[in-house]
Amino acid sequence: MEKEEREKILLAGKIGSEAVAYAKSFIKRDMKLIDIAEKIEDKIRELGGEPAFPTGLSIDSIAAHYTPYPNDETLAHGLLKVDLGAHVDGYISDTSFSIDLDNNKENLKLIEASESALENVSKIVKKGITTGEIGKEVLRSMISLECNPIVNLSGHQIDRYDLHAGCNIPNYPDESTHELADGVYAIEPFSTRGGGKVHDGNPSSIYVLVNNKNVRSSIAREVLTYIVEGYGSLPFCSRWIVKEFGSKAVLGLNQLESNGNLHHFSTLVESSGANVAQTEHTFLVEGDKVTITTK
Numbered sequence: 062m063e064k065e066e067r068e069k070i071l072l073a074g075k076i077g078s079e080a081v082a083y084a085k086s087f088i089k090r091d092m093k094l095i096d097i098a099e100k101i102e103d104k105i106r107e108l109g110g111e112p113a114f115p116t117g118l119s120i121d122s123i124a125a126h127y128t129p130y131p132n133d134e135t136l137a138h139g140l141l142k143v144d145l146g147a148h149v150d151g152y153i154s155d156t157s158f159s160i161d162l163d164n165n166k167e168n169l170k171l172i173e174a175s176e177s178a179l180e181n182v183s184k185i186v187k188k189g190i191t192t193g194e195i196g197k198e199v200l201r202s203m204i205s206l207e208c209n210p211i212v213n214l215s216g217h218q219i220d221r222y223d224l225h226a227g228c229n230i231p232n233y234p235d236e237s238t239h240e241l242a243d244g245v246y247a248i249e250p251f252s253t254r255g256g257g258k259v260h261d262g263n264p265s266s267i268y269v270l271v272n273n274k275n276v277r278s279s280i281a282r283e284v285l286t287y288i289v290e291g292y293g294s295l296p297f298c299s300r301w302i303v304k305e306f307g308s309k310a311v312l313g314l315n316q317l318e319s320n321g322n323l324h325h326f327s328t329l330v331e332s333s334g335a336n337v338a339q340t341e342h343t344f345l346v347e348g349d350k351v352t353i354t355t356k
Contacts, residue, residue, distance in 0.1 A: 070152045072109070080145055081143075084158075088162075093135070094136070095131075095133045098129050111148055112146060113224060114146045114155075114297075116143070116144065118141060118143060120137075123262065123328050123330055123331075124330065125144065128267055128298050137162055142339045143160065151221040153343075156355035157341035158341075159339055170254075174202070175252040175338040183353060187241070187349070188243065196231035196232055197233075199250045209252070209254065211331070213259060216229065218247075222293060224296065248341065249340065253337045255332070259330055262328035266299040267325075272321070274322060278316045
């Protein structure tokens with residue numbers, strides 16, 4: 062790995078870590094989610110990075126992929142997952158934490174299980190370990206605290222400008238023999254007291270560019286050009302586009318989605334309706350050395 066590349070990976074991780082500390086310092090119950098997201102994203106920019114994806118603020122049984130819409134009035138409450146990412150010249154960090162805003166013992170137990178699983182995994186991560194071994198440790202940690210992992214959500218390898226690259230890192234022992242090589246990985250145990258699976262829920266307002274094929278509408282073409290130049294292969298959200306183009310952005314996004322230019326992510330909801338906690342760090346594996354860039 063080139064020195065400059067490594068420095069950018071580490072800087073992205075440092076920005077992610079500082080953004081987490083900042084978020085923990087101000088998030089309170091009944092704050093508007095849109096205010097929380099925008100404060101976090103502004104902090105990432107202030108620290109010298111760019112958001113690698115829209116800040117996720119998923120509540121209770123929504124495990125992932127909720128980010129506020131433009132003019133969203135939703136207030137923070139319950140078991141809130143805060144999932145954020147930073148990139149520096151395309152080199153990405155991905156990190157998350159969960160916070161209980163209801164003083165609920167069950168929520169605190171779920172947070173403990175997720176945090177404990179990640180901490181225990183961090184002790185065994187190394188070059189050559191199989192992803193199945195990592196999943197086995199996540200499951201062991203969860204079961205020891207009477208919780209279950211979400212088995213159809215996983216961590217992932219990260220490459221430059223590619224948030225989900227290469228291998229997946231399961232949260233249960235899937236018997237995979239795929240070994241970690243040198244590279245960057247996000248590991249993210251999700252804990253629940255429910256059945257341990259998620260399904261697609263409502264649209265999330267998070268998109269990713271699929272292709273830049275021609276579209277007939279002039280506003281859609283204008284929005285497409287902005288997306289290609291501003292986000293490329295990284296996820297983005299409707300409120301970012303509305304900030305640039307105003308209300309006509311919604312029409313442009315809908316036309317691009319209908320034309321097949323964009324993939325619109327769904328929220329991910331625990332199938333039995335149980336609450337979910339998440340904790341995540343980014344790991345840089347280099348030979349015998351492992352650095353948690355977001356810690």
